[in-house]
Amino acid sequence: MPNQTEYLRNREGSEIGKIVVDRDLCISAAACLTVSPETYELDGENKAVVIDPNAADDETLKMSAEACPTKAILLFDKAGKQIYP
Amino acid sequence: MAEYKYLIIGGGVAGTTAAETIRKNNPDASVALVNAEPHRLYSRVMLSKPNIFLGKVPFEQIWLKSQDWYAKNKIDFLSGKRAVSLNTADKTVGLDDEQTLKYDKLLLAIGACARRLPIPGVEKQGIFYVRTLEDGQDMMQAAESAKHAVVVGGSFIGFEMADLLRQKNIDVSMVFNTEHCWEPVLDPASGRLVENILEQGGVKIYGSSEIKEIQGEDGVAKVVLKNGTELPCDMLIFGVGVFCPHEWLKQAGVGLKRGIITNEFLETSAPDVWAAGDVAEYRDLIVESQVILGAWINAQEQGKTAALNMLGQKQPFKKVSFYATHGFGATVACVGDAGPAPDRERVVRAMPEAKAGVQLFVKNGRIVGATTVNRPQDVQTIVKLIEGRVEVGDKLKELSDPKFDLKTLLAK
Numbered sequence: 001m002p003n004q005t006e007y008l009r010n011r012e013g014s015e016i017g018k019i020v021v022d023r024d025l026c027i028s029a030a031a032c033l034t035v036s037p038e039t040y041e042l043d044g045e046n047k048a049v050v051i052d053p054n055a056a057d058d059e060t061l062k063m064s065a066e067a068c069p070t071k072a073i074l075l076f077d078k079a080g081k082q083i084y085p
Numbered sequence: 086m087a088e089y090k091y092l093i094i095g096g097g098v099a100g101t102t103a104a105e106t107i108r109k110n111n112p113d114a115s116v117a118l119v120n121a122e123p124h125r126l127y128s129r130v131m132l133s134k135p136n137i138f139l140g141k142v143p144f145e146q147i148w149l150k151s152q153d154w155y156a157k158n159k160i161d162f163l164s165g166k167r168a169v170s171l172n173t174a175d176k177t178v179g180l181d182d183e184q185t186l187k188y189d190k191l192l193l194a195i196g197a198c199a200r201r202l203p204i205p206g207v208e209k210q211g212i213f214y215v216r217t218l219e220d221g222q223d224m225m226q227a228a229e230s231a232k233h234a235v236v237v238g239g240s241f242i243g244f245e246m247a248d249l250l251r252q253k254n255i256d257v258s259m260v261f262n263t264e265h266c267w268e269p270v271l272d273p274a275s276g277r278l279v280e281n282i283l284e285q286g287g288v289k290i291y292g293s294s295e296i297k298e299i300q301g302e303d304g305v306a307k308v309v310l311k312n313g314t315e316l317p318c319d320m321l322i323f324g325v326g327v328f329c330p331h332e333w334l335k336q337a338g339v340g341l342k343r344g345i346i347t348n349e350f351l352e353t354s355a356p357d358v359w360a361a362g363d364v365a366e367y368r369d370l371i372v373e374s375q376v377i378l379g380a381w382i383n384a385q386e387q388g389k390t391a392a393l394n395m396l397g398q399k400q401p402f403k404k405v406s407f408y409a410t411h412g413f414g415a416t417v418a419c420v421g422d423a424g425p426a427p428d429r430e431r432v433v434r435a436m437p438e439a440k441a442g443v444q445l446f447v448k449n450g451r452i453v454g455a456t457t458v459n460r461p462q463d464v465q466t467i468v469k470l471i472e473g474r475v476e477v478g479d480k481l482k483e484l485s486d487p488k489f490d491l492k493t494l495l496a497k
Contacts, residue, residue, distance in 0.1 A: 025134075025136060027130065027134070027408070027409055027410070027411065028407065028408070028409040028418065028461070028464070029130070029380075029381045029382050029408065030382050030407070031381065031382055031385055034382065034385070034386060042464070042465050044461075044462045045461045045462065046409060046416075046418065046461035046462070046464045046465065047461075066149065067385065069098070069128045069129075069130045069131065069149070069381045070128065070130065070131055070134055070136070071128070071131075071136075071142075071146055085146060
């Protein structure tokens, strides 16, 4: 059973409807939050969590997911289809 | 001779981030990225992570850039080519295919090389170093049929590989030449803690031990320790740190020590030459010493800073890096510049009943680095204490009491 946390996004004009962080895959590299500190932080277990799913534009959000060296951040479109990775 | 405004040697995360940053800030400048490995950017850290190693996800997940990313961003990607010479007066770099490239600004992001030990029999099949994509693939294949693995080295790579091999039901022995594992970074208490975690996970520990000889026909079959102990072995993995001779850079007169020496702007001793990533031994303004660190985020952020400085900015690299490893249900993390030095005190916060421990390295009354075993909740607090250069010189006794909450130091 994957240990994932889901964050729904309703930013206007965005094609991304959901951000998912896989906590088992997260190694606390913190690459995501250097790309988008307004979206992520590290929690008490030193794992990435989303603090504001609507803060960043789509390009920044995609870059933050692409920066993760363990591909622990998954992005889904409004219809629920996975768009990254 | 090909000429580039920006020439980057090294296609790992530091070099690739630098190329990306240059392109973002200058849409037209000529950029070339030379990569010794014949691959586009991939996640080196995933090579020793369960998802890839145990085949839980397709191997293709390892790629972090698409094939066409380089062309789309007008980056000349020279992969499978190694830089072998540098002339800082003519501003040229020679490659192993006898090509010479001229640069205006040069970035050396050449990474590190796995240290190799001169042990009799080390040329046999079945011996692995955890560095390249091929190393990872070869190990994955060997782990399909291996029965007995020996891991040499008691730190990060050894810990992660031991965990993965145990998950494949392979018998694992760990050999290291120090008294306790992960020495000297970990204090004896934390080291023993990690050894207990390994042992409970079924790993046999051979501390204060060195390999005398590797035996077998073509492939490794047995490892003989200096004290005569014989370990059956069909898979031998070395994780004994990094060592790079960098002869070509020495000949070019680039200042070197453990890595390429840079100032806080990641400039090397040579004009218009920067360094970033695992190879950079940079001036760290926060801990006030030269620091060399092999960590993903450090490499990524240095690639970015070096690129901005190559573009004409003057940005110091200031970041407290940290990295963590997970295995056998435990978490071990290194924060900042973790490791002992003559000018540092080591403050140990032992929490044996929780199978946890933290140690802090204090220099001139400030924390400069730390390690945590099973205490991930302390990592961000320690990062903030290092970043904020919080004075703790008069609190070393309190710090060594695990009941003392580190967060109270932040409140001030």
